[in-house]
Amino acid sequence: METSISQPSITPKSPVSNQQRPPSTPNAQTTPVHKPPDKHATPPVVLSFEKRKEVAFFTSGRYLGGLRAEEFLSTFLPYQHPNARRLKPRKERLDLMRSVASQQSEAEMYKPFVQALENWPPRDPDRKIKLVFKDCHSVGDPNCGGLSVDISIGTSSTRRFWEDKCYIPFSEQESHVKIKFCDSFDPFCDRQMRQRNVHLQGENEQEYEAGMDDDQCVGDDLGNVDIPSPLPDCGPVPTEDEPEDGTEAEQKGSVRNRHHLFESMTSKGISCRGQIAYYAAALLTVQYRVFFFQLIISGQYAQLVRWDRSCAIVSERFSYVEEPEHIFDFYHRLARLDATSRGYDPSIAMASKDEADRARAEFKKFGPDGWHGRSELPHKLHRTIQ
Incomplete structure (x- = not known):
């Protein structure tokens, strides 16, 4: 960059009198602390709805559901020994996890979630990695276009690569969590599971048409949480005469057909599904991973996801208010797996x-x-990698 150089003045300057001299700066009593700006931090990029919808439709048909949470855990995160020690979280941890659903905004849900899982699981002989949970929602990863995820999960062995940053980069994430304030953002719609649960409870069609909650155990502190009826609106159900190749749907901006009923077609569901697919693509792009695990929180419900490069396997959603142990068991099992079993x-x-x-x-x-x-x-x- 060129800089203009001012010409020296030819007019002699009179000496500055003592009265014109500025007073001397007093000595500071303490050394001021200068914190250099974090050159790695970048404002998070907010993906437009059109971009999320594009990704959601591009991945349509690649989501497999139906596994109960217990079956998901035993299938993909098995204990190496049948008599392995199962850890039961303290009541304080369980209460903190339950309190996530009673917060007044999505931003308020991050802190109790991280606090509940701090130093979890505790040290034991079978633990392969120590998990570190970090709220990264307000800082984007500059190596991934400023993309940010709500809760990033790293390990103590890689802490030196990110401990001076405000976030855990996608290249160092063991896993991550996407949190949505309302369960109307649920990206999936397991109709058969919800119908089965309603019939097992002996409810009738008129009750859930009236919008009665299927969860009668929710306390008063969850009054502000958006709890759905057993059969929420998951978008239009395709009719039998719709073409299977999706040509007509593509003209309407959708690739959904009757084989993809598991995918919610509400605007919120589409938006969230595109978002979690974006996060998965970012992680799998910058890591040598065959697969990885993801957790989705929607209101008072949670779902476990196993992403690989061909599809995503999603557990049935469960209430972490009623069963917070599933989340703690998930991370306990993850910490006990070796690198290959964690997807490397x-x-x-x-x-x-x-x-x-x-x-x-x-x-x-x-x-x-x-x-x-x-x-x-x-x-x-x-x-x-440990």
Whole structure:
């Protein structure tokens, strides 16, 4: 950048008198603390509804549901030993988790969720990793276009890569959580499960047409939570004569057909489904992962998701107000799994020091003007996954 240089004045300047001199600055009693700005922080990017809808429709038909929470956990996060120790959370933790649903806004739900899971699970001989839960909703990941997720979950072994930041980058996330204030944002609509539950309770059609709640155990402190009727509006049900190839639906801006009834077609459901798919794509793009696990909170309900590169397997939703133990059991099981069972690709090996040196030399040779030899690269290459 060119800078203009002012010409020196040829008029001699008179000396400044003592009266004109500014008073001297008094000595500070304490050393002022100067905190440099976090160069890694960036404002979070808010995805437009059109972008979320585009992703939701692009992934339509790739969501599989029907597993109960217990079946999901035993199938994808099994205990390695049949007699493995099951940890029961303290009452304080359970109450904190239940309190998430009674908050007055989505932003207020983050803190009790993180507090409930702080230092969970506790140390035990079978724990492979120590999980770290961090509220990252207000800071975007600059390496992922400013994308931010509500709760990021890292590990103590990778803390050195993000502890000086306001967030855990997608490249270092073990898992993450998406939280929505109202359960009307539920991205999925398991009609058969909800109908089955209603009939098991002996309710009749008139009751849930009138919008009666299926959860009679909710306390008064949840009065402000949006609790649905047993059969919420999940959008129009496709008729039998709709084309299976979705051509007519595509003309209307939707690729939904009768095989995709599991996907909610309300505007809120579409928006949330596109959002969680965006987060999954970001994580799988910047990590060598075969799959990973995600948790969705919608009002007082939760769902577990296993993402791989072909589809997402979603558990039936459960009330974490009634059964908060499922969430604690989920993270207890996750912390006891080895790297391969947590989704890391076993065919990928970290570069040795010699390989890293040769790679840097080749990069520098290929693009000497664009290669800056980032100082943290050798440490990143030597990172080991427990």
